[in-house]
Amino acid sequence: MKKPEIVIGAAEQALVELNPYIxxxxxxxxxxxxxxxxxxxxxxxxxxxxxxxELVAFKGVVTRRADVMHKVKMxxxxxxxxxxxxxxxxxxxxxxxxxxxxxxxxxxMRQLEEKSxxxxxxxxxxxxxxxxxRGGAPAAHVELLLEDDSVNCIAxxxxxxxxxxxxxxxxxxxxxxxxxxxxxxIEVNSAQSLKRDxxxxxxxxxxxxxxxxxxxxxxxGEYLIKSIAPSIYGHDEVKRALAxxxxxxxxxxxxxxxxxxxxxxxxxxxxxxxxxxxRFLLSVNDLAPKxxxxxxxxxxxxxxxxxxxxxxxxxxxxTLKAGAIVLASGGSVQIDEFDKIxxxxxxxxxxxxxxxxxxxxxxxxxxxxxAKTSVLAAANPKYGRFDQTKNLAEQFDVPPTLLxxxxxxxxxxxxxxxxxxxxxxEHILSTHxxxxxxxxxxxxxxxxxxxxYIAYARRSIFPKLTKEASDKIRExxxxxxxxxxxxxxxxxxxxxxxGLVRLAEANAKIRLSDVVDAEDAEVAVNLFNxxxxxxxxxxxxxxxxxDVVTTGKPKSTRDKMQKVDTIREIVKxxxxxxxxxxxxxxxxxxxxYEIDEMEARKIIAELLRRGELxxxxxxxxxxxx
Numbered sequence: 001m002k003k004p005e006i007v008i009g010a011a012e013q014a015l016v017e018l019n020p021y022i023x024x025x026x027x028x029x030x031x032x033x034x035x036x037x038x039x040x041x042x043x044x045x046x047x048x049x050x051x052x053x054e055l056v057a058f059k060g061v062v063t064r065r066a067d068v069m070h071k072v073k074m075x076x077x078x079x080x081x082x083x084x085x086x087x088x089x090x091x092x093x094x095x096x097x098x099x100x101x102x103x104x105x106x107x108x109m110r111q112l113e114e115k116s117x118x119x120x121x122x123x124x125x126x127x128x129x130x131x132x133x134r135g136g137a138p139a140a141h142v143e144l145l146l147e148d149d150s151v152n153c154i155a156x157x158x159x160x161x162x163x164x165x166x167x168x169x170x171x172x173x174x175x176x177x178x179x180x181x182x183x184x185x186i187e188v189n190s191a192q193s194l195k196r197d198x199x200x201x202x203x204x205x206x207x208x209x210x211x212x213x214x215x216x217x218x219x220x221g222e223y224l225i226k227s228i229a230p231s232i233y234g235h236d237e238v239k240r241a242l243a244x245x246x247x248x249x250x251x252x253x254x255x256x257x258x259x260x261x262x263x264x265x266x267x268x269x270x271x272x273x274x275x276x277x278x279r280f281l282l283s284v285n286d287l288a289p290k291x292x293x294x295x296x297x298x299x300x301x302x303x304x305x306x307x308x309x310x311x312x313x314x315x316x317x318x319t320l321k322a323g324a325i326v327l328a329s330g331g332s333v334q335i336d337e338f339d340k341i342x343x344x345x346x347x348x349x350x351x352x353x354x355x356x357x358x359x360x361x362x363x364x365x366x367x368x369x370x371a372k373t374s375v376l377a378a379a380n381p382k383y384g385r386f387d388q389t390k391n392l393a394e395q396f397d398v399p400p401t402l403l404x405x406x407x408x409x410x411x412x413x414x415x416x417x418x419x420x421x422x423x424x425x426e427h428i429l430s431t432h433x434x435x436x437x438x439x440x441x442x443x444x445x446x447x448x449x450x451x452x453y454i455a456y457a458r459r460s461i462f463p464k465l466t467k468e469a470s471d472k473i474r475e476x477x478x479x480x481x482x483x484x485x486x487x488x489x490x491x492x493x494x495x496x497x498x499g500l501v502r503l504a505e506a507n508a509k510i511r512l513s514d515v516v517d518a519e520d521a522e523v524a525v526n527l528f529n530x531x532x533x534x535x536x537x538x539x540x541x542x543x544x545x546x547d548v549v550t551t552g553k554p555k556s557t558r559d560k561m562q563k564v565d566t567i568r569e570i571v572k573x574x575x576x577x578x579x580x581x582x583x584x585x586x587x588x589x590x591x592x593y594e595i596d597e598m599e600a601r602k603i604i605a606e607l608l609r610r611g612e613l614x615x616x617x618x619x620x621x622x623x624x625x
Contacts, residue, residue: 001054001055002054002055004053004054004055004165004189005053005165008032008189011032012030012031012032015028015030015032016028016029016030031148031149033189033190034055034163034189034190035161035163035190035192037055037057037163038057039057039058039059039161039162039163040059041057042056042057042058043058043128043132043140044058044060044126044127044128044140044141044142045128045137045140047140047142047166047184051166052166052167052168052184053165053166053167054165054166055163055164055165055189056163056164056165056166056186057161057162057163058162059129059132059159059160059161059162059194060126060127060128060129060141060142060159060160060162061126061127061128061129061130061157061158061159061160061327062124062125062126062154062155062156062157062158062160062322063125063126063127063141063156063321063322063327064124064125064156064320064321064322065122065123065124065125065154065155065156066122066123066124067122068120068121068122068151068152069120069121069122069123070118070119070120070121071090071118071119071120071121071147072090072111072116072117072118073089073090073116073117073118073119074087074088074089074090074116074117075087075088075089075090075094075096075111075116076088076111076112076115076116077096077097077109077110077111077112078109078110078112078115079100079102079103079105079108079109079110080108080109080110081100081103081105081108082100082102082103082105084100084101084102084103085112085115086101086109096109096111097109119147119148120147120148120151121145121146121147121151122145122146122147122150122151122152123143123144123145123146124143124144124146124154125141125142125143125144126141126142126144126160126162127139127140127141128140128141129159129290130290130291130292130327130328130331142184142185142186143183143184143185143186144162144164144185144186144188144191145167145185145186145187145188146188146191147187147188150188150190150191153191153193154191154193155369156306156320156321156322156326156369157322157326157327157329157369157370157371158193158194159193159194159290159330160191160192160193160194161190161191161192161194162186162188162190162191163188163189163190163191164186164187164188164189164190164191165186165187165189166184166185166186166187167184167185167186167187168182168183168184169182169183169184169185170182201289201451201452201455203452203455203456203459207449207452207456208456210449211449211452211453211456211512212512214445214449214453215511215512220510220511221243221507221510221511223444223445224243224445224450224453224510225239225240225243226239226444227444227445227447227450228242228243228246228283228284228287228450229242229276229279229280229283230444231279231283232276232279232280232283235276235280235412237410237527237530238269238280238410238412240523240527241265241267241408241410241527242267242280242283242284242376243506243510244265244503244506244507244510244527245264245265245266245267245284245332245374245376245506246284246287246288246332246454247454247457247458247506247507247509247510248263248264248265248374248458248502248505248506248509249262249263249264249265249501249502249503249505249506250263250462250463250464250505251263251458251462252462260356261498262354262355262356262498262502263502263505264356264372264373264374264375264502265374265407265408265499265502265503265506266353266374266375266376266377266405266406266407266408267375267376267377267406267407267408267409267410268338268377268378268379268398268403268406268408268409268410269281269376269377269378269379269410269412270378270379270380270381270396270398270409270410270411270412271378271380271381271410271411271412272380272381272412273380276412277336277378277412278336278378280376280378281293281334281336281376281378282334284332284334284376285332285334286447287447287450287451287454288331288332289331289451289455290328290330290331290332291328291331291332291333291334292324292327292328292331292332292333292334293333293334293336294324294333294334294335294336295335295336295337299324299335299341299345303323303324304323304324304325304333304335304345304348304349304352305323305325305326305348305349305352305358305360305369305371306320306321306322306323306326306358306360306362306367306369307320307321307323307362308320308321308360308362308365318362318364318365320360320362320365320367320369322369323358325349325352325358325371325373325375326358326369326370326371326373328373329369329370329371329372329373330372330373331373331374332373332374332375332376333373333374333375333376334376334377334378335375335376335377335378336377336378337378337379337380338377338378338379338398339379339380339382339396339397339398343399346398346399346402349375349402349405350401350402350405352371352373352375353375353402353405353406354405356370356371356372356373357369357370357371358371375406377406379396379397379398380396381395381396382395382396382397383395404493404495407496407499407502407503408499408503408527408528408531409531409535410531410534411534411535456512457509457510457512458509460512461508461509461512461513461514462514463505463508463509463513463514463515463516463520464514464515464516465501465504465505465515465516466515466516466517466518468517468518468521469504469516469517469518469520469521470521471518472518472521472522472525473497473500473501473504473521473524473525476500476525476528477497477500496528499528500521500524500525500528501524503523503524503527503528504516504520504521504523504524505520507519507520507523507524508520563593563595563599563603564603564606564607566590566593566595567586567590567595567600567603567604567607568607568612568623570586570589570590571586571613571621571622571623572623573589574586575622575623579616579622580616580617580620580621580622581620581621581622582619582620583601583604583619583620583621584619586600586604586621587600587601604621608621611624612624
């Protein structure tokens with residue numbers, strides 16, 4: 001660890017002296033790599049001058065990677081005067097020859113690139129693992145130098161275990177003087193991708209025994225749900241949804257043709273201010289070992305997905321840098337003030353939410369990144385508070401195409417209820433009084449055990465649907481579709497069918513069950529029903545209509561708009577032959593389109609009020625051009 005250069009050099013020399021036979025006459029040039037050194041002890045921010053030229057081991061997440069370049073390994077120099085050639089190995093102490101040893105002439109030695117041998121090198125950058133940065137400290141980062149067979153073994157967004165020697169870069173030079181201030185980099189000996197994501201938490205045999213014991217309690221689901229955000233009173237449906245999101249669906253499923261099926265659950269919380277939406281997000285951020293919390297206008301599309309930056313690691317070209325959703329791949333991202341993100345930045349999320357990849361074509365670079373991340377977002381209504389008389393989906397500024405990507409959308413509405421308000425006030429005040437023992441009818445699970453329980457379930461439990469669960473989900477889906485058919489609207493789409501399966505699988509994982517039974521399907525159906533009753537109901541007709549979310553307008557509104565367009569077209573048709581259109585003639589023509597007289601008069605009055613029509617004379621109208 002203290003003298004790695006001597007040990008590694010000696011080990012490689014010993015291997016060369018073994019002189020093994022390699023077919024094709026290829027020269028044997030071994031590399032000695034060290035792996036499995038304890039990397040949990042050292043943080044990147046703790047690397048200091050005492051570690052110089054020592055072997056260090058740490059974990060990090062790759063933020064960017066430069067293109068592969070080629071460095072001279074064995075330099076061949078020739079004399080321009082006498083054609084003498086010399087071979088010099090290029091190491092850290094390498095100095096180019098200034099004179100020819102044969103003819104003793106100065107400045108005649110030229111490098112012969114075609115006779116020199118080269119090796120691949122690549123620069124990259126890692127920053128502190130997100131779960132190891134606590135207390136609001138910024139994540140430290142360090143540059144890596146990868147060589148030969150190590151190049152291209154890591155990618156932006158990967159969690160990596162790095163073992164290497166800490167070196168100094170050339171000192172900073174100014175016009176006046178040379179500053180003796182150095183920056184550092186790690187000469188990588190080995191870099192291994194961890195690829196363990198959420199499941200990286202270490203679970204001992206004792207932990208596993210305790211988790212298995214807990215799972216046998218018939219009320220384990222209730223205990224888990226109550227242990228998520230315990231400081232928030234009520235909102236059991238939201239807590240249940242967050243628990244299901246933390247556990248996630250069954251991993252590794254693919255469709256015919258090989259396309260993977262998303263197992264992560266996305267949730268959107270929309271509600272009146274001051275109702276603990278942000279605290280829900282922070283609670284999940286605290287529980288998920290790999291998670292990133294971002295907020296509002298401080299977020300850009302590039303910061304969420306991938307940005308193109310000038311490459312300071314390479315030759316000054318462009319490089320791609322991973323954003324929050326890519327860096328948290330395998331974990332969770334919490335996005336607060338979701339409605340405050342600019343529209344063009346939100347557009348970057350469509351692909352990340354559905355296919356869990358981020359495709360980029362920026363600065364001439366075309367690439368695709370893995371973004372297997374569950375998203376929990378929170379937004380506020382457009383006008384500060386919800387209006388209970390209007391459709392909820394029309395009251396928040398999130399495009400319908402993005403809304404439909406969320407499995408569950410919870411409106412958190414401030415309802416005046418004296419009994420509930422009394423209990424909530426007592427809950428908050430008892431916390432401020434410091435009451436240690438509040439009377440509860442459930443067992444609180446400690447945060448560390450809860451985190452290990454979730455990690456164990458995600459790592460070891462892969463439940464499959466039983467016929468009973470499939471039948472229950474199918475019946476619910478078919479019933480809603482037929483109900484929609486009766487009223488001429490869409491009550492549910494196939495996208496939500498997959499969401500129901502994910503929710504049922506997550507509930508089975510809470511019980512550490514290998515099968516998804518009818519009870520799990522019932523939980524998924526009840527939760528989805530709750531969300532539908534809250535947000536997917538057309539306030540005018542009282543009917544379930546998924547178009548409230550998927551298009552932003554319920555069927556009743558779309559029908560009205562269609563009738564308005566019909567009246568407008570009738571007026572246009574009359575104006576082709578006449579100077580103005582008689583109102584009575586318009587009403588008469590509208591009857592053939594099943595628009596009755598009262599409705600036709602209402603629409604004409606509305607168009608007059610909006611200034612789209614004007615009265616040329618009494619009873620005759622024209623379109624405003």
